[in-house]
Every structure is written in C-alpha cells, then in structure tokens.
Amino acid sequence: MLFRVVPTSNHQFSQYIHSYIEQDVLQLKSIEDTSTFLLFMKECAKRVGQLLNLAAIAKACGIAANTAKAWLEVLEKGYMVYRLPPHPESFGKRVVKVPKLYFYDTGLLCYLLEIKEANELDQHEAFKMIAENYLLNEIVKSFYHRGESASSLYFWRDLRGKEVDCLIEHGGKLRAIDFQPFSTTELEIDFRGMEHWQKLSKYSMFDSVIVYGGKAVNRQTNSSMVFSWQDALSVTNGILIRDLAKFYKDLKKKI
Numbered sequence: 001m002l003f004r005v006v007p008t009s010n011h012q013f014s015q016y017i018h019s020y021i022e023q024d025v026l027q028l029k030s031i032e033d034t035s036t037f038l039l040f041m042k043e044c045a046k047r048v049g050q051l052l053n054l055a056a057i058a059k060a061c062g063i064a065a066n067t068a069k070a071w072l073e074v075l076e077k078g079y080m081v082y083r084l085p086p087h088p089e090s091f092g093k094r095v096v097k098v099p100k101l102y103f104y105d106t107g108l109l110c111y112l113l114e115i116k117e118a119n120e121l122d123q124h125e126a127f128k129m130i131a132e133n134y135l136l137n138e139i140v141k142s143f144y145h146r147g148e149s150a151s152s153l154y155f156w157r158d159l160r161g162k163e164v165d166c167l168i169e170h171g172g173k174l175r176a177i178d179f180q181p182f183s184t185t186e187l188e189i190d191f192r193g194m195e196h197w198q199k200l201s202k203y204s205m206f207d208s209v210i211v212y213g214g215k216a217v218n219r220q221t222n223s224s225m226v227f228s229w230q231d232a233l234s235v236t237n238g239i240l241i242r243d244l245a246k247f248y249k250d251l252k253k254k255i
Contacts, residue, residue: 013111017041024078031071036061040071044081044101045112049129051098052083079104084136087154087167091200094159106134131181135211135229136166139177156197164197174203181213181229188212194224
C-alpha cells in the first residue's frame, strides 16, 4: 500500500471542512448555500488528477459555470486545490491545453471521497489518481521547502492519450516522471510511455524517472531510472540539487 488513510481522522476532517466553509470561505466569497459548496468540493475530489472540466462539475452541482469558476478560485486561494498546467511545448504532437486538478492534502481528498478505512484505498476506483496526487505533492513540497516556486511543474498529454505525469524544468533541464502505483513488482513496470516520450523529446534515460508502487529498488534500465515510491523525495532532491545521473551513481555505491 502506498500510504494509509487514518480512520480516526475522519471526525477531524469533518470539523475542519465545516470550519473552513463557515469561516474562511465566507470571508473570501459570499456563498449562501454552503451545502452546495461542500458538494462542489466533493465533485472536484471525484475528478482529481483529471483534465479540469468546470462545465461538468457545475452541471453535477446544479450551479452556473461562472459560479464554479469563482468557487474553484476560492479553493485555490485557501490552498485546498491547485492546477497542474500542460507543458507549453507540444514536441511535435497535437496536445491538450487544459490543466489538471489536484488537492494539497490527500487525507482531505480521501475524506471527500468517503474513504473511511485504510483497506478501502487499494480497491477504490480513484486509487491511481490519489496515489499520483500524493507523489506529486511530495515534489511540490520539495520546491517549497527549498524556498522555490513550483511553477516549473507541468504534465504532457497528446490527443491520443500518450502522457507524461510530471515534467520538471529546473537548472536548464527538463525531467520526466511517470507514476505507476499499480506496478508493485519490477516486472509490472511499463516502460512504453517513457520510451515514446524520449523519441519525441530527444531526452535521454537520465532525464526519465519511473516511480512505481513496489519496494525500494533503485536501478537504471535501458530507458529510465526506476525508483520506489518510498524514494520519491530522494528522486526530487536528486533533480533539484544535482544532475540525476550523478545522483544515481552515488546512490549505487551505497546499495
């Protein structure tokens, strides 16, 4: 299991949500129907890690599209959610130009998805997106802890669905990270997405990282660097602090 939902936190999240809506939200925006705003948060949670479709969220909540736009801005100002933009470069393909939606707190996300027990998480239909959100948050936090903006984080997806979960621009280099939480053994890791990305971008294996859901293993393949989700923070620090190839060589000496 990638991470655990703490069952005893459900009451705390419930209190937090209601305090947030009744105090912070009402200060930022005059919202009379707080129950519909809570529904709006839950609909956002259902679409975590997906391309942002405000029209669909508005329809599900029975509100106007302009209202959904304003409410999303409230959630962003309150550091509840953030958008991950698509990379501005197409790399020779027709690409999507819509951002993805993520939550800053995956515990809160699980609460909004009504996940009450840890053993419910692995079988939940949104497990992959929750895990992706968790790992992406680790990268975002790494930037903030270093006093840097996380504005150089992107994703890339062409119109045929080929995708790179996270692109990091840092130190004049572009790194690609693919999250594969369902891959719990090395044999289950799918390298085809990264190989496709490398052909398009002309970036090397040292610029490509796969973070999978198995036990700690750090190795180099013909196409990518492979790390366990447990080492996600080390991967990010390797990207931000030094060249990842050197980081890998130093790590290999220790294992």
